[in-house]
Amino acid sequence: MTTVIDGKAAAASVVEAVSSAAGQLEANGHRRPGLAVVIVGDDPASHAYVGAKSRMAKQCGFNSIQHTLPEQTSQDDLMALVASLNADPDIDGILVQLPLPKHLHSEPVIQSILPEKDVDGLHVVNAGKLATGDLETGLVSCTPAGAMILVRQIHGKDLSGLNALVIGRSNLFGKPMAQLLLNANATVTIGHSRSRDLPELARQADILVAAVGRPEMVKADWLKPGATVIDVGINRIDAPERGEGKFKLVGDVAFDECKPVAKAISPVPGGVGPMTIAMLMANTVIAAYRRAGQAAPRF
Numbered sequence: 163m164t165t166v167i168d169g170k171a172a173a174a175s176v177v178e179a180v181s182s183a184a185g186q187l188e189a190n191g192h193r194r195p196g197l198a199v200v201i202v203g204d205d206p207a208s209h210a211y212v213g214a215k216s217r218m219a220k221q222c223g224f225n226s227i228q229h230t231l232p233e234q235t236s237q238d239d240l241m242a243l244v245a246s247l248n249a250d251p252d253i254d255g256i257l258v259q260l261p262l263p264k265h266l267h268s269e270p271v272i273q274s275i276l277p278e279k280d281v282d283g284l285h286v287v288n289a290g291k292l293a294t295g296d297l298e299t300g301l302v303s304c305t306p307a308g309a310m311i312l313v314r315q316i317h318g319k320d321l322s323g324l325n326a327l328v329i330g331r332s333n334l335f336g337k338p339m340a341q342l343l344l345n346a347n348a349t350v351t352i353g354h355s356r357s358r359d360l361p362e363l364a365r366q367a368d369i370l371v372a373a374v375g376r377p378e379m380v381k382a383d384w385l386k387p388g389a390t391v392i393d394v395g396i397n398r399i400d401a402p403e404r405g406e407g408k409f410k411l412v413g414d415v416a417f418d419e420c421k422p423v424a425k426a427i428s429p430v431p432g433g434v435g436p437m438t439i440a441m442l443m444a445n446t447v448i449a450a451y452r453r454a455g456q457a458a459p460r461f
């Protein structure tokens with residue numbers, strides 16, 4: 163029987179551990195962890211994610227602050243807000259929701275966040291620590307960190323001898339995911355839009371991670387029988403059968419046909435998505451412990 167990986171349950175146990183670590187910090191006489199989420203513009207999907215993040219932060223007992231800036235915000239105003247959050251002693255974590263409106267450049271904004279407050283793990287210092295195998299002092303990008311916990315549920319900590327394929331090479335997901343798998347001793351391949359034969363690469367993979375943004379691209383005949391499949395894609399597609407103007411979420415993997423071939427598979431929704439939010443909470447409590455000079459919990 164194929165295991166359908168329960169990302170909601172895994173996320174709930176991370177959140178429980180985060181809440182108790184946050185309570186412990188307060189009991190030791192420190193401030194509550196503080197998370198600031200910045201969103202620019204009024205994209206409804208982004209607002210839905212940010213709302214979920216703010217709610218979860220409150221549930222963890224954090225001091226949760228949301229800054230909603232208008233669509234026309236200038237680069238200077240956004241940078242000034244980040245600078246003030248960097249200087250704010252009550253804030254341990256800063257997340258700037260991506261993508262930003264077209265007229266804004268995300269890279270200078272991300273690089274202006276203090277690395278120790280960069281709970282998205284996107285600052286070059288954090289990306290560099292991951293790349294050099296330092297998982298102790300940096301912060302790891304939330305979605306790959308969460309996906310890795312799901313992989314560990316199936317394979318344990320040591321992936322020696324296993325082939326992994328990550329499809330997608332973004333800084334937000336594909337590259338850090340590949341590095342985490344490599345750190346865990348997997349033999350890692352990264353596929354992307356210029357790869358010659360993705361289905362053939364996929365058929366070698368004991369662990370297949372798809373983060374492309376193409377609805378149901380990975381088909382059953384791409385899979386090595388018994389593979390573990392982690393679906394990171396979040397695609398909104400029209401679902402007229404649910405009523406006019408309705409949509410549904412699907413991943414980058416054709417779930418129904420792949421499920422019988424796989425050993426384990428993560429669904430969308432209910433797989434990696436909830437883990438992303440849980441790991442944002444985990445990174446925030448880690449950042450708060452470090453800033454308080456305490457040994458940070460591990461997740």
Ligand SMILES: NC(=O)C1=CN([C@@H]2O[C@H](COP(=O)(O)OP(=O)(O)OC[C@H]3O[C@@H](n4cnc5c(N)ncnc54)[C@H](OP(=O)(O)O)[C@@H]3O)[C@@H](O)[C@H]2O)C=CC1
Nearest residue numbers: 305330331332335354355373374375394395396434435438
């Ligand atoms: N569950 C979660 O919490 C999260 C989900 N996501 C989802 O994951 C997906 C990927 O996100 P992200 O990495 O930010 O996206 P990007 O658009 O930054 O990257 C997509 C990657 O997929 C590759 N790609 C595009 N088309 C193809 C194709 N036909 N064949 C092979 N490779 C292709 C691109 O290749 P190239 O580099 O050559 O252009 C690129 O490397 C999205 O659906 C996003 O919504 C993202 C973050 C969090």
Ligand SMILES: Nc1nc(=O)c2c([nH]1)NC[C@@H]1CN(c3ccc(C(=O)N[C@@H](CCC(=O)O)C(=O)O)cc3)C=[N+]21
Nearest residue numbers: 211258259260261282396430431432433435436438439
């Ligand atoms: N700076 C930044 N950091 C991010 O981590 C970041 C970002 N920007 N921009 C957008 C992407 C996307 N992302 C998701 C978070 C949660 C779910 C999630 O909870 N998904 C639920 C479903 C939610 C629903 O029903 O809409 C699930 O898969 O079960 C999905 C996607 C974080 N991202």
